[in-house]
Amino acid sequence: MAVETVASATTTSPDFGPAVALSCRECGERVPLGPVFACAVCFGPLEVAYEFSSGAAEDAEGLRKRIEAGPHNIWRYAPLLPVPADVASKPNLNPGFTKLVKADRLARELGITGGLHVKDDSGNPTHSFKDRVVAIAVEAARNFGLTTLSCSSTGNLAGAVGAAAVRAGFRSCVFIPHDLEDGKVVMAAVYGQDVVGIEGNYDDVNRFCSELIGDPIGEGWGFTNVNLRPYYGEGSKTLAYEICEQLGWRLPDNIIIPIASGSQLTKIDKGLQELIKLGLVEEKPYKIYGAQAEGCSPVSTAFKAGHDVVRPQKPNTIAKSLAIGNPADGPYVLDIARRTGGAVEDVNDDQVVDAIKLLARTEGIFAETAGGVTIGVLKKLVETGQLDPAAETVAINTGDGLKTLDAVAPTTRPSAIIRPTLDSFREAGLA
Amino acid sequence: MAVETVASATTTSPDFGPAVALSCRECGERVPLGPVFACAVCFGPLEVAYEFSSGAAEDAEGLRKRIEAGPHNIWRYAPLLPVPADVASKPNLNPGFTKLVKADRLARELGITGGLHVKDDSGNPTHSFKDRVVAIAVEAARNFGLTTLSCSSTGNLAGAVGAAAVRAGFRSCVFIPHDLEDGKVVMAAVYGQDVVGIEGNYDDVNRFCSELIGDPIGEGWGFTNVNLRPYYGEGSKTLAYEICEQLGWRLPDNIIIPIASGSQLTKIDKGLQELIKLGLVEEKPYKIYGAQAEGCSPVSTAFKAGHDVVRPQKPNTIAKSLAIGNPADGPYVLDIARRTGGAVEDVNDDQVVDAIKLLARTEGIFAETAGGVTIGVLKKLVETGQLDPAAETVAINTGDGLKTLDAVAPTTRPSAIIRPTLDSFREAGLA
The missing domain is CATH 3.40.50.1100 (Rossmann fold)
Incomplete structure (x- = not known):
């Protein structure tokens, strides 16, 4: 067996399973799998391209059986996702297979x-379904050796990223409009990671995140819905x-x-x-x-x-x-x-x-x-x-x-408010 | 095959699977399976008694395989619960098999x-885990031919009963203290069934429910945590x-x-x-x-x-x-x-x-x-x-x-509130 030299900052080679490239949805340009989201040629959105037939020849029946024998979460479909075959053994919230x-x-x-x-x-x-997309983004971040998970969010995504980062062992720092409802702030911040309120609306938050990705501060950061978007979407x-x-x-x-x-x-x-x-x-x-x-x-x-x-x-x-x-x-x-x-x-x-x-x-x-x-x-x-x-x-x-x-x-109110007596209940007309 | 006469109001014979009786936890007195919760001899709590060995002889390995081949919810354990073998085919929220x-x-x-x-x-x-206990109570209510599901609750149980009743095709009418938080009232009332606020505390609500069970109004009512409690608890x-x-x-x-x-x-x-x-x-x-x-x-x-x-x-x-x-x-x-x-x-x-x-x-x-x-x-x-x-x-x-x-x-608050600029983010010390 040949000794492999790993060039990236990660200690293991990236493994995206059946995914072989990113491909531009507009012009078809192909680029290697990386934390990028826009085509350098036409600025179209990049998406994950697969070669499902690579590897051992397997008929549909065999693949179906392999899926059915898998875990009761999205990782049963690992053969169809940009994740390594052993993804289910990595710490992740393991969403999916909902009713x-x-x-x-x-x-x-x-x-x-x-x-x-x-x-x-x-x-x-x-x-929410966000757990599905975030789970794939997390595994992409792991593959790319990124260390901080981030996103712009109006609430749900921030919570999904916060929880997933904790489980998967990443730092996270998510950005929300400063005037979100208390409940949504709690859902995002309870995981003990950084939640930053931005003075502005959701568009301002998005613009700020795009700036951050281009700045040295953003090195090692994976924004689930920006530079990890091609993977995220696959969820x-x-x-x-x-x-x-x-x-x-x-x-x-x-x-x-x-x-x-x-x-x-x-x-x-x-x-x-x-x-x-x-x-x-x-x-x-x-x-x-x-x-x-x-x-x-x-x-x-x-x-x-x-x-x-x-x-x-x-x-x-x-x-x-x-x-x-x-x-x-x-x-x-x-x-x-x-x-x-x-x-x-x-x-x-x-x-x-x-x-x-x-x-x-x-x-x-x-x-x-x-x-x-x-x-x-x-x-x-x-x-x-x-x-x-x-x-x-x-x-x-x-x-x-x-x-x-x-x-x-x-x-959405009670049908009636009554005194704790049968007479009062009878009067309410619900008996 | 003998023709069976059905004495109860239900159109099918009650079928509690392996459950054979209710048994007093205090004095051991046995009574037939019914919507009762207290021993007539000593007032001790009744619980469900089983004869697991009845029916076909099956070794542990066979039972384990049968369970593993079952649905991914509590009904995989139907052979160990007071429910019919075909329980999974009945409409129910199907809780359980959580992570x-x-x-x-x-x-x-x-x-x-x-x-x-x-x-x-x-x-x-x-x-919440309440879905487990309510699911069994619902099947007991079905077996007994009851038509209304009820409970006294401070919130969680009311919601679980409301949702389960809707899915299983029962009317429900639940009782809560009148001064519950709005959120809990919504969670109970959103299912469109009757939610009654009682002027008093939880003890008053409980006392009222006990009165209601003894009154003709309460005929056909199954209180998950009172007269259906022996079944409910098994969840x-x-x-x-x-x-x-x-x-x-x-x-x-x-x-x-x-x-x-x-x-x-x-x-x-x-x-x-x-x-x-x-x-x-x-x-x-x-x-x-x-x-x-x-x-x-x-x-x-x-x-x-x-x-x-x-x-x-x-x-x-x-x-x-x-x-x-x-x-x-x-x-x-x-x-x-x-x-x-x-x-x-x-x-x-x-x-x-x-x-x-x-x-x-x-x-x-x-x-x-x-x-x-x-x-x-x-x-x-x-x-x-x-x-x-x-x-x-x-x-x-x-x-x-x-x-x-x-x-x-x-x-649980944001780590920082910043302006949408990189400088402002740097100043916050989170980069």
């Missing part, structure tokens, strides 16, 4: 007859893998996905395409639908107007985790919705609150506002004839209602 | 060398099963368990004893430790004083989910701690907050105050020499920090 809930009561209420499932990602370690593919595996290795007819940057939707489509190519599911048509809040609906607006470009908006919605006015992957979302015969739709804040309550009272799932957007849009799609109720549909709940209690608090 | 986290960083910090795991029950559907056994299975079908040396009523601790011990009897784990000594908050420490006080009886206390602690001043299972907890060579210890509210933060910054797990009590007591047990650091220990986190944000909010 796919058969939502018969919700289906009845919405008039869906073809079957409805809710993929409930509130079951992740910090109770969303696992939603596609899990949905298909949990359905018995087959594609649903429709998937409804909330849109913030649009990355989750594009990566779910990428994941479905991979499953088809690898023969893990049988190819058949599927439709992808995007869900936005009316108060931040740049993609939905473009979709309805038949535009290819997405005009930025100034967000104003209670669905803050989706409030990205200039979504990076907006044009790709439009492509996918149109190619698959889906749609992009939006609902207003009242409809978001109603949908949170609808999901809670039919399925016992308490979703955050983003989940309300998704279920609200699902309802609207059925009502407006944009979604076939006889088709099998999966809707994604990306986070937990405990994170956005304020959205429903004003209209 | 057993190898807590190496916490172990190092505490000086534990024999291995430390945290059983993280915040991963359950409504983010906690699944914590014992999961810990041992996740360790590779073996007993740990020590388990640290928070004490509210004490039921969870006694049922975990019952579960461990069952695993030994059934040959699913090899018999060896284990120690069970109970954890209380100093502001509500009736069991700890009795343990230290060498008493057999538990003198009630008026609770005053931030660990509200453990604040039961007159714990029903207190004497049994004392028995178990003494029999196994464990202990019962308590920590004050500051230590609870410190322990929440300790767990968060070492393992990325954000626990509710009850989890802080458990980890705080673990730390104290090691420091005072009551727990052998060279032994293998499991500590249980019973709930999620999002539910008790207020406990840590005042002392």
Whole structure:
């Protein structure tokens, strides 16, 4: 065996499993795997490219069995992710393999007859889908020998990064707008790592982070949603893998996905395409639908107007985790919705609150506002004839209602306040 | 085959799987399985009795394989619970099989060398262990043909019952003190079922519920923690099963368990004893430790004083989910701690907050105050020499920090507030 010389600062060679390069989504330019996110040729976004066939020849059945024998978290899909084969042995929050809930009561209420499932990602370690993307970014940071994990965030991501960094053994320093709600500050800061409030709005925080990456201070820093973004994004593919595996290795007819940057939707489509190519599911048509809040609906607006470009908006919605006015992957979302015969739709804040309550009272799932957007849009799609109720549909709940209690608090009250007597209870008319 | 006459209001015969009777913990009197909780002879608590050997002869290896092939939730243990064999096909929140986290960083910090795991029950559907006990109560209610699920609660249980009732197709009507925090009211009421505020404290709520059970209004009502309590309590056994299975079908040396009523601790011990009897784990000594908050420490006080009886206390602690001043299972907890060579210890509210933060910054797990009590007591047990650091220990986190944000909010702040410039960041000293 040859002696290997390791040139990087890390003590082991980077190992990205089946990933072989970064590839520009716009011009196709390929660059080596590294902590970079924009194409040097055309400034397009870089994404991870794979050679799944490399290594031992393995048929679909063998791969399926290998996955099924894996751990009950996203690492069962390590053969399809930019991570080493032994990733499950490294300290990580190990998110994923959340419940796919058969939502018969919700289906009845919405008039869906073809079957409805809710993929409930509130079951992740910090109770949002962010744990999936952060987990992959953490392993990329480990591969690159980075020492500090960071991000710009309005709350959920900061908490997910803080928790993941602690478990994985990194320092973390995350940046948030200085005037965030107390609860979100606590969720980010409780992990005892650095949380820095920036005097400014989320755009100012983002700009500051871009500056920091270019400065010597930022050496050794991995920003999950900036210089580690190509890896981070791949985490969303696992939603596609899990949905298909949990359905018995087959594609649903429709998937409804909330849109913030649009990355989750594009990566779910990428994941479905991979499953088809690898023969893990049988190819058949599927439709992808995007869900936005009316108060931040740049993609939905473009979709309805038949535009290819997405005009930025100034967000104003209670669905803050989706409030990205200039979504990076907006044009790709439009492509996918149109190619698959889906749609992009939006609902207003009242409809978001109603949908949170609808999901809670039919399925016992308490979703955050983003989940309300998704279920609200699902309802609207059925009502407006944009979604076939006889088709099998999966809707994604990306986070937990405990994170956005304020959205429903004003209209969620006790049925009655009574004295501790049976007479008083009888008078309340609830007996 | 004989034709069966069904005498009850239900359309199918009750099927409690391996459970054959209720048995009085005090006098051993046996009564048929029913929605009753107190012995008619001595008023002792009734608990579920099993005949595991009935039916087909099956060796331990066969049973273990059957469990391992089961669903990834508590229903994999259906052969050991008072539920029908096909329970997994019924609509239920399907809690359990939460993560057993190898807590190496916490172990190092505490000086534990024999291995430390945290059983993280915040991963359950409504983010507390209550989902386990409620799930079994729901199936009992189904078996008895009850139509309304109820409970007295200070918050967590009300939410767990509300969500479970919705999923399982029951009406629910839960009772809480009228002056609960808004967040807890929302968590209980968001499921759209009846939540009734009672003008009085938790004791008044409890008294009212006991009255309601005896009244015709209460016909068809299942109170999870009153008339369904024998079944409800069995849900906690699944914590014992999961810990041992996740360790590779073996007993740990020590388990640290928070004490509210004490039921969870006694049922975990019952579960461990069952695993030994059934040959699913090899018999060896284990120690069970109970954890209380100093502001509500009736069991700890009795343990230290060498008493057999538990003198009630008026609770005053931030660990509200453990604040039961007159714990029903207190004497049994004392028995178990003494029999196994464990202990019962308590920590004050500051230590609870410190322990929440300790767990968060070492393992990325954000626990509710009850989890802080458990980890705080673990730390104290090691420091005072009551727990052998060279032994293998499991500590249980019973709930999620999002539910008790207020406990840590005042002392969990950003590291710095800066202007969005690199100079300002440098000045903050975090670069």
